[in-house]
Structure formats: C-alpha cells, structure tokens
Amino acid sequence: MSQNVRVDAAQCTGCGRCLEICPMRIFQPGGQGSVPAIGPNAEKCIACGHCVAACPGGAITASGIGAASLQKADISLLPTYDQFAALVAQRRSIRKFKSQPIPQEKIDRLIDLLRIAPTAKNLLPLQWTVVNNPESTHRLAGIIVDGIRSRDDAKPIIDAWEQGYDWVLRGAPCLIFAHTDETSNWTAFDSSIAVEIADLAAPLLGLGACWAGYFISAAGVNPILRSALSLGAADRIGAALMLGIPDDETYLRVPYRPEPAVRYLEP
Ligand SMILES: Cc1cc2nc3c(=O)[nH]c(=O)nc-3n(C[C@H](O)[C@H](O)[C@H](O)COP(=O)(O)O)c2cc1C
The missing domain is CATH 3.30.70.20 (Alpha-Beta Plaits)
Incomplete structure (x- = not known):
C-alpha cells in the first residue's frame, strides 16, 4: 500500500x-x-x-x-486505570431489553467510535450491518431457531421459542455485526476487537449489549439467514452484538471469576 x-x-x-x-x-x-x-x-x-x-x-x-x-490527543480526557477497571468489571451481558429500536444517534456514535479500533496491518477491512428493528431481529431469531430444530442439543432453545422466549437474540431490538470480504485473513480478530469496544462503550450510552454467539455461528452456515441478511458467498461474519435499552436489568455486584491461569516463562 x-x-x-x-x-x-x-x-x-x-x-x-x-x-x-x-x-x-x-x-x-x-x-x-x-x-x-x-x-x-x-x-x-x-x-x-x-x-x-x-x-x-x-x-x-x-x-x-x-x-x-487530525483530532488532537488530550490525555486529560483519559479515564484513570481504576475508572477503566470499573468499566471492565461492571460491564455485563444484558439480556432484557425494552422493545423499541435504539436511537439512531447512539448507533452513529458507536459505529463512529469503531473506526479507530485496531485492525491487522491497519487494513481496515470491516463493514457493518445494523438491524435496528425489533420485528426484524425477531424474524432473524426465528430463522436461526428453524435452522437448529433437528439438533438434540438445541431442544431448550426450541422449547423456549415455542413458549415465546427468544433465547437466540434475547428479544434485542437491535443487532449489529461486523463482516469482511473473503480476502481478509483476520476477520474474527478484527471484528471481535471492534465489537468488544462497542460492548464496553454501550453502557456509557445508556445501552445494554450482549455478544450474539448463536447468531455468529448460524450466519456462517445457514443459507436462509445469509439470504435474509443479503450476504454474498464472499462475505465473512466476524462478530455480532445485540443492543437495546436495558429493561430493568441491573447488577448490584460484580460476579466472581476465578484467578486466571498465568505462566511466567524464564529462559
Ligand atoms: C464470543 C461470545 C459469544 C457469546 N454469545 C452469547 C449468546 O449468543 N447469547 C448470550 O446470551 N450470551 C452470549 N455471550 C455472553 C456470555 O455468555 C457472557 O459474556 C458470559 O456469561 C459472562 O457474563 P458477562 O458478559 O456478564 O461478564 C457471548 C459471549 C462471547 C464472548
């Protein structure tokens, strides 16, 4: 280049x-x-x-x-380490959303923020698709559910769907996902970095967010879903996030996580 x-x-x-x-x-x-x-x-x-x-x-x-x-760098705007650590610790996967779409201005701010996310070799391969409509996300969830009906391990998800609970997209009114064309070798890495930045930023915009793993898996293999998303054969989905305004889902404590396994190698 x-x-x-x-x-x-x-x-x-x-x-x-x-x-x-x-x-x-x-x-x-x-x-x-x-x-x-x-x-x-x-x-x-x-x-x-x-x-x-x-x-x-x-x-x-x-x-x-x-x-x-260029925008000027201003270190006085940076959070302290403790503030950043609090954001990381207090971010939670949110799975209860109000049904309305999220304001366009918040989507614009999030997507604009993601421009600066690092990508391998600075190739900037990411494209974004936004579905900001509860009827549309519900329809997508239904396509995913239909695609796994024959799988034994999906029974709880299917049963939940029949009982009116969307286990796949959690009733989120908005879904955003990052994709690249087939020339990128780093789709999952570049997409995941950007989506996690959005996941961290969402609560600062009054939004709840949750990674959409069922969606990511289905989007790789389900032709009906790919067609509904207008994805071509060359499009590769890397990461996806459900978004919405949280509906009374708050956490009073930070859940326990065990000490990480760390190795220090000495020559
Ligand atoms: C790659 C990835 C995929 C995920 N997929 C889903 C999903 O499809 N549905 C869901 O409810 N949560 C999903 N999650 C959320 C995890 O279950 C959640 O991060 C984990 O339980 C820890 O909870 P916390 O995010 O509140 O710390 C996913 C998380 C990651 C990182």
Whole structure:
C-alpha cells in the first residue's frame, strides 16, 4: 500500500521521531540536511498515520491528510486505570431489553467510535450491518431457531421459542455485526476487537449489549439467514452484538471469576 507520504522541509524540526515511529521504516535519515527522506520501503506503508500523528512540527502529510485535519490527543480526557477497571468489571451481558429500536444517534456514535479500533496491518477491512428493528431481529431469531430444530442439543432453545422466549437474540431490538470480504485473513480478530469496544462503550450510552454467539455461528452456515441478511458467498461474519435499552436489568455486584491461569516463562 503506497501512501504518498510527504515531509514539508519548512516545518520539519529534524527530530527524527518519524524514523523511530514508523513500523514499516519508510523514513530514512536526512536527504537534505536533517529532513528525512522517504526510502524504498514507502511501498510497504500501511497508512497507520502514526508519522502524521507524532510529528512535532506537523510536517508530514500522508495521502493528503496532514496534522491540521487530525483530532488532537488530550490525555486529560483519559479515564484513570481504576475508572477503566470499573468499566471492565461492571460491564455485563444484558439480556432484557425494552422493545423499541435504539436511537439512531447512539448507533452513529458507536459505529463512529469503531473506526479507530485496531485492525491487522491497519487494513481496515470491516463493514457493518445494523438491524435496528425489533420485528426484524425477531424474524432473524426465528430463522436461526428453524435452522437448529433437528439438533438434540438445541431442544431448550426450541422449547423456549415455542413458549415465546427468544433465547437466540434475547428479544434485542437491535443487532449489529461486523463482516469482511473473503480476502481478509483476520476477520474474527478484527471484528471481535471492534465489537468488544462497542460492548464496553454501550453502557456509557445508556445501552445494554450482549455478544450474539448463536447468531455468529448460524450466519456462517445457514443459507436462509445469509439470504435474509443479503450476504454474498464472499462475505465473512466476524462478530455480532445485540443492543437495546436495558429493561430493568441491573447488577448490584460484580460476579466472581476465578484467578486466571498465568505462566511466567524464564529462559
Ligand atoms: C464470543 C461470545 C459469544 C457469546 N454469545 C452469547 C449468546 O449468543 N447469547 C448470550 O446470551 N450470551 C452470549 N455471550 C455472553 C456470555 O455468555 C457472557 O459474556 C458470559 O456469561 C459472562 O457474563 P458477562 O458478559 O456478564 O461478564 C457471548 C459471549 C462471547 C464472548
């Protein structure tokens, strides 16, 4: 991926930070004076934008994007470790939702946030599908249930459905999922990172969220579901999240989790 990186000699302070920061080592020391040159690795640029984001002089432009058009980093906006730890600990899978769709503005904020999620080689392969309508999510859940009716292990899910309880999408009025085309080698990783960021962010927008594992499994194999989702043969679903406004589901405590198994290897 060649990104057409330029260094404005008039703005360059010669600090050399770009040489240190670039993961693909596209900068070379001083072409003219201390201004870095762009070397043969330019072809390997992954367009991560780190050079533009880090340059103290605002001298670097990559594919026409310069420092002036970037959001400023502001560490005063960061949560403390304890605040972040509280968010991680107090986030819960929510499975009781009000039936109304979620406000579009909240979906827009979530999807916009996910632009910045890391992806392998910064390839940014994710596409998003949003189903924000309780009748539609109910219909999708019904297709999934129909697809597993012959499986013995699905009996509790089928029985629940017949009794009016949606075990598959939990009655969530909204479902979002991340997908890529077949050229991505990292669909599950890239999608899961972004979906977990959405899962963590949801309560901060007054939303409840829950990973949609039954949906993810079914979307890989159920042709009726894939057709209902307008997915082509080349589309790969990586991760999915149910969303909605929580209906009186709150937790007074953080559930117990055992100590993680950790190995420290010493040479
Ligand atoms: C990959 C993945 C798939 C999941 N799929 C479902 C699902 O289909 N339905 C559901 O109710 N919960 C699902 N969950 C939620 C887990 O059951 C839940 O995270 C776990 O019980 C721990 O509870 P907590 O999220 O509140 O900490 C899934 C979670 C993950 C990470």
